[in-house]
Amino acid sequence: MHRPVLVLMGVLLLAVMGCNAEPPKIGVVDVIRVTNNSVAGKMANAELNVLIKAKQALVKEKAEAFEKLKKSPRKENAAAKNLKEVELNKAAVEYQKLVAASDEEIKKKAAELRGKxxxxxxxxxxxxxxxxxxxxILTTENAPYFQKTIDISERVIxxxxxMNQAK
Structure with missing residues (x-):
């Protein structure tokens, strides 16, 4: 009794598999490669690099001003020295705030561009x-191993x- 049922299930399984002659397609994409090699990704990276260079120049300018203030002559009386020490501390705090704000702005812009x-x-x-x-379709981050034959990154790029050219 069980044997005919098993044979019937086997025949049905083969029939169903025969209807779907093409095996399921799975692809893997390297999102970082797509980002770095696509036109839009290169433009976003260039935009981010312009921001980074501008912030670095601003930070460098502030650092140089701080160093100049530190190296200025110290042949002053006690009151003048205390005032200079206060100025140095204030300049150091401003510098640290500028660095933190610049880093935060760069991170925010990078996240915004990446998100888009x-x-x-x-x-x-x-x-x-x-x-x-x-x-x-998986990303390379989610597929620790895969055959390179299913990598569709170049097609995605x-x-x-x-799609961006059509816009």
């Missing part, structure tokens, strides 16, 4: 997934550039 790019890449992945009937 990742959202656009997600849309590209949806498009590619639907067009090519992918069952699953190309599609991402095409």
């Amino acid at each position: 790019i990742f959202e656009q890449i997600r849309k590209v992945l949806e498009t590619i997934g639907k067009e090519d009937n992918f069952l699953l 190309k599609k991402y550039d095409e």
Whole structure:
């Protein structure tokens, strides 16, 4: 009694598998590579680098002013020395605040740019997934091992550039 049921289930399983002749497609994408090699990613990196250089120049200017203040002549009376010490402390605090604010602004801008790019890449992945009937697309961060044959990063870069060019 059990044998005919098992045979029938086996035949049904083979029939179902035969209907779906194409194996499920799985792809892996290196989002960092897409970000660094796509036109939009390169533009975002360039924009971030301009901000970084501007902030570095501002911090360097403040550091030089602080060093100049530290090295100024010290042949003063006690009251003048105390006043200079207060100025130095104030300048040091201002410098530290400037560095912290610059770092925070750079981090915020980087997160903003990354967020935009990742959202656009997600849309590209949806498009590619639907067009090519992918069952699953993972990022390299989520796939510790994969065969390079399922890496679709270059295709994603190309599609991402095409979609941005059309805008």
